[in-house]
Amino acid sequence: MKIIAYGIRDDERPYLEQWSQAQGIDVKAVSELLDETTVDLAKGYDGAVVYQQKPYTAAVLDQLAANGITNLSLRNVGVDNVDAAAVKRNGFKVTNVPAYSPAAIAEFTVTELMRLLRRTPTFDRKQAQGDLRWAPDIADELNSMTVGIVATGRIGRAALKIYQGFGAKVIAYDVFHNPELEKQGLYVDTLDELYAQADVISLHAPATKDNHNMLNDAAFAKMKDGVWIVNPARGALVDTDALIRALDSGKVAGAALDVYENEVGIFNTDFGSFDAIPDERLKNLMRRDNVLVSPHIAFYTKTAVKNMVQYALNNNKQLIETGRADNEVQF
Ligand code: COI
Structure with a gap:
């Protein structure tokens, strides 16, 4: 052979x-x-x-x-x-x-959300400049939030357990219902319900024709003000321009993105400097304190x-x- x-x-x-x-x-x-x-x-x-x-x-x-x-x-x-x-x-x-290793992706997902909520990237940056003050970077607590899991396959379920471990209330949406989660009564019937209730939206769906750019202007409009977005799944799930508009307006409080619509040929490449990264929209996201971009590394253990x-x-x-x-x- x-x-x-x-x-x-x-x-x-x-x-x-x-x-x-x-x-x-x-x-x-x-x-x-x-x-x-x-x-x-x-x-x-x-x-x-x-x-x-x-x-x-x-x-x-x-x-x-x-x-x-x-x-x-x-x-x-x-x-x-x-x-x-x-x-x-x-x-x-x-x-x-x-x-x-569904756990690899799930652990990274929640780590990135926690970094965002606790503002650690901002504190790291301030500390490197000798600034050890607290304000204005006061944090949020996951345990008092509702997390909406989109798609409850292996990775979504692994993330769900970790979110529950932090004490968050978890709701989920999927066309296919997992019997265990069904028993726990976690499913909502529509994405609109999930958008309306969730403080954090955690995406774990594969990319299909039907969910291309599912997080678009219309979807963001249905979400709570100050929602947090986590996407370790596929870049195509999020309309990047709509996300930038939602960040600009404050509709989205912050986003942790391990994937990006145009990542092919960009992620896992050394461009030598930030300026040399050949994608302005990506750099727009990367410059923001309330956005964490990582180059599709959730799986990389x-x-x-x-x-x-x-x-x-x-x-x-x-x-x-x-x-x-x-x-x-x-x-
Ligand atoms: C996958 O397994 O599909 C992933 O997203 C990881 C890999 C493509 C980097």
Whole structure:
């Protein structure tokens, strides 16, 4: 069995080698991402393990299939960047890693919210300038707030538990109801209800055609004044211009954003200086004391990275051996 793994970073390599040795299976690890210029590297392999945020386009998938590879295992959870029509047309079997560490993302989500509420980034900045005064940066307490969880998949539920641990009242919205949360009576029937009641809106939905820019002007208008927004999920869920308007007006008190609409090619890149970051809207957000931007790092823990690599390799092996896998994604 021959597997090629694209886009392998240095931090992933030891986990890949560990798996390869334990399984006795050779894995060709390349640092290049899968795209039109690298797709031919996969010739002669039985399956490909991939990770990237830039699109898996129809052209790339068509060429991959033409090269004889239709077993594709993503190392991450989101599949919004995969061309579904090309998957179906070419008979691809695609797997993802739905649960490499929901806790990693949930812990980061609440950490960032707490930093915002307690104004620690502002205190860090003031202290670095020798200013050890308290005012005007008086904080807010999570325990007296209502948190609205949008989507109660594994990550949403892990975040929910942490919010409850802080003593917050939690409400949730999802089309699919989790039986445990249903028992606790946490679900509201509509997003409008969640918007009307929540002091914090915590987004945990995958990006789909239907929820593109769901937090837009109309949605912000339905929220409480001074609402806090947390988005560790997908940039496309938030209309960035509408968010900037809502921050300017004070409708939104602050936002913690680990994802951004145009992050591909920007996040996980060193531009050398703040000024050189080639995105004015992102810099507008980053300059604000009440906005925390992080470059899609909620997932980035040792446990998660190890699981992403090794679970994806397991999935690919299973596809190659049996033509099916536990984590197969239906498009
Ligand atoms: C995912 O697993 O889908 C993520 O968002 C993490 C990764 C793409 C950086």
